Amino acid sequence: MDAQRALLDELMGSARNLTEEEKRGYKEVRWDDKEVCAFYMVRFCPHDLFVNTRSDLGPCPRIHDLKLKESFESSPRHDAYVPKFEAELVHFCEKLVMDLDRRVRRGRERLAQDAEPVTPAPLSTEKSEQLSVLEEKIKNLLEQVEALGESGKVDEAEALMRKVEVLNLEKTTLTQPTQSEKVLMLAQEKKMALCEICGSFLVANDAAERVQSHITGKQHIGYGMVRDFIAEYKAAKEKKREEERLVREKEAEERRKSKDKEFDGQRSELRDRGRFVELRQCDLPFIIDKEERLR
């Protein structure tokens, strides 16, 4: 029995019967292990943002653990690892946003198609039967009116014509949409819009509480966080680049100045030498003359 266990231990590792939790303790997972979620430690894990929404990413395949996060934060290598982890997170976030934007684009195309004029709903069978009865009646009456007119019975023809008018009015009422149908058409006509942050469909001019529940919803907040992080990361990177550029410029300026100084030194030396030459060649007699006169 013991021999068998020893063999199994060797083949499958002595942690084979431990639970996931126990194995974690057994292997002494450290924050820099591959199976630990860097996103969770450095900022937030996108897998946590969209649970039970349309954009649910499923559970994170890596470990989220507050203790590991704390040991990362107090590690002397923390600052050196933050840029690496943040770069990985921003890459993941950018992919998420790209997928969403593709979905938004498709949604917008669908909206454009739906924007075609709303056609009234077809009449119910009951209504269309009533309508054909009415039309039949009107047709008969008109035939009678015609016959009466031909035989000169104008008064009787006019009386029948009034009946036809009443029937025509009934017909119009029948073919017009009812109040509830009108509400339905209005709803269809209501302008739909897309949320630019999370890609959800919204009803333009929607009730305030519906808008509120949208912007406090997981999907909207989650994509807001993802987009904010990308923007913040890019801005920080841009700032760093700008600072580096300024430092480089300052260094170049400094170098130029010190070169100028050196050059100035050389030039003044040259100038002095030049003056000396001048003095020697042209002014010397004059100076000597002057000095002689002064004596």
Ligand SMILES: [Zn+2]
């Ligand atoms: Zn994670």
Ligand SMILES: [Zn+2]
């Ligand atoms: Zn939204």
